[in-house]
Amino acid sequence: MAALHMNISCLIFLQVLLLLLSLFAQTNAQGLKVGFYDNTCPKAEGIVKKSVLDAIKKDRTIGAPLLRMFFHDCFVRGCEGSVLLELKNKKDEKNAPPNLSLRGFEIIDNVKAAVEKECPGVVSCSDVLALLARDAVVALNGPSWGVETGRRDGRVTNINEARANLPSPFDNITSLITQFRSKGLDKKDLVVLSGGHTVGNGHCPLITNRLYNFTGKGDSDPNLDTEYAANLRGRCKPTDTTTALEMDPGSFKTFDKSYFKLVSQRRGFFQSDAALLDNQETKSYVLKQTKSYGSTFFKDFGVSMVKMGRIGVLTGRAGEVRKKCRMVN
Incomplete structure (x- = not known):
């Protein structure tokens, strides 16, 4: 009997050991780490930071699109720079409807x-994009975090994959949770990363249905504050396809926590913003960040950005390091 117990104990120990080794191997397999280029291109992060600061000094509104571009890259094929590629037939991710409003490619x-010029063939476009997103947030008075680098660039871009994988501003909470979960992100990541809407603009066509025909009966979204809805109708006519509006009125050029106050007041710009109040966990987080003390948003945002930055990465000998971000080598 003692021998049997010993064999069972040994078996359990081996199973646990194998599990830990497997997890360790998966972590190392990603090949990402903060300071990946410290030896091979030590000036890389400084070059990126200076470029972002220079760009935002000229146009403070460019910070939000740079952040958004990293999100749109990671959700399609992983964080491997496919959103930057261009195809002659225009069937690339850039030309998918959700990406038509992206800008800042010339900065990249x-x-x-x-x-x-500093380190030929060393730093990937996907890492440049990850660093740009962090430095843009910092330049807009937001938090900083250690960006893991070591990604390599993909060689494939597909317009249909962008259509299928990018969350929609029309999504309900169930759809959002499902899409984020499919990328290895949980409910907290969902609500935290939605907080990125504290900077930037949204366009009228994305809220027209909320204002004029929410259920097909010429009505507005009942979850939208009536005063805010009236204000939006004054600026967005039913046929308006071009007007851009601040998603966080009054501080759309500053990365802060005011987004959560707006959502709590039923003044979230998109349906996907309002949807955060339809789940107890995401709603609880929203309300917590509205307090005058105890906000964890800045810290949480960095954690979720690092987590998102690990989605589907290519490392080691996979992919390539593109010489130019718009085309494969």
Whole structure:
């Protein structure tokens, strides 16, 4: 009997050991770490930071699109720079409807050119994008975090994959949770990363249904504050396809926690913002960040950005390091 117990104990120990080794191998397999280029291109992060600061000094509104671009890259094929690629037939991610409003690609081109001049063939476009997102947030008075680098660039871009994988501003909470879970992100990541809407603009076509025909009966979204809805109708006519509005009125150029106060007041710009109040966990987080003390948003945002930055990465010998971000080598 003692021998049997010993054999069972040994078996359990071996199973636990194998599990731990497996998890360790998976972590190392990603090949990402803060300071990946410290030896191979020590000036890389400084080059990116200076470029972002220079760009935002010229146009403070460019910070939000740079952040959004990293999100849109990671949710399609993983964080491997596919959103930057261009195809002659226009069937690339850039031309998917959710990406048509992306901008700042020329900034990425300039940063990549500067890094290539310093260290040819070393720093990937996907890492440039990850660093740009962090530095843009910092430049807008937001938090900083250690960006894990070591990604390599993918060689494939597909318009249909962008259509299928990017969360929609029309999504309900169930759909949002499902989409984030499919990328290895949980409910907290969902609500935290939604907080990125504290900077930037949204366009009228994305809220027209909330204002004029929410259920097909010429009505507005009942979850939208009536005063805020009236204000939006004054600026967005039913046929308006171009007007851009601040998602966080009054501080859309500053990364802060005011987004959560707006959502709690039923003044979230998108349906997907309002949906955060339809789940107890996400709602609880929203309300917590509205307090005058105890907000954890800045810390949490960095944690969730690092977690998102690990989605589907290519490392080691996978993929390539593109010389130019718009095309494969």
